[in-house]
Amino acid sequence: MERPRIRHIAINAQDRDAEADYYKKVFGLEEIERGSNGTIYMSDGHVGVAIINVPTMPWGVNHFGFHVESVEEIEKTAGTTAEKNIAAAAGEHWIKDEEGYRVDISEHSWPI
Numbered sequence: 001m002e003r004p005r006i007r008h009i010a011i012n013a014q015d016r017d018a019e020a021d022y023y024k025k026v027f028g029l030e031e032i033e034r035g036s037n038g039t040i041y042m043s044d045g046h047v048g049v050a051i052i053n054v055p056t057m058p059w060g061v062n063h064f065g066f067h068v069e070s071v072e073e074i075e076k077t078a079g080t081t082a083e084k085n086i087a088a089a090a091g092e093h094w095i096k097d098e099e100g101y102r103v104d105i106s107e108h109s110w111p112i
Contacts, residue, residue, distance in 0.1 A: 004074070007067040008048035008104070012059050016040050016051045023049060065092065065104030074105050 013019035020040045023029040029042040029049060040051040052062060068074050071093050075082050082093035082105060094104045 001073055002069045004066040004068040004105070006047060007065055007106070008050055009064045010050040010052050010062040012054050012057055012062040013051050014053070014059060016053050019051050023051075063094070063102040063104060065094075065106060068105050068107060071105055071107055 011019060016038060017040075020029075020031060020042060023042060024031065027044065029044055032041045032043055032048070034040055038053060042049045042051065054062070066074075071082055074095070078095055080095050082095050085092040085094050085104070092104050092106045094102050097103055
């Protein structure tokens, strides 16, 4: 199996537009699209950054995700069953790491 690659990082921001403008200005990220819920999808051409706004969750880095060859293989390796995330941009599933942090896993490309 090919080694999984980090494909996106999600930042929970109070002001999505200001946060996106910062990453465009400072790091040259390109805005790819805006989701129907207001999420701003950006990329450097390799890794995606999603600027989300979920007031019921802590502000800052919310989660990150890996592009994997097989969700099933990751489930076996992690000894868990992945949860399906029907609200995701691209067929996501997620698992929790050893400390309970969310890690997205997907066999599909991120919208870049």
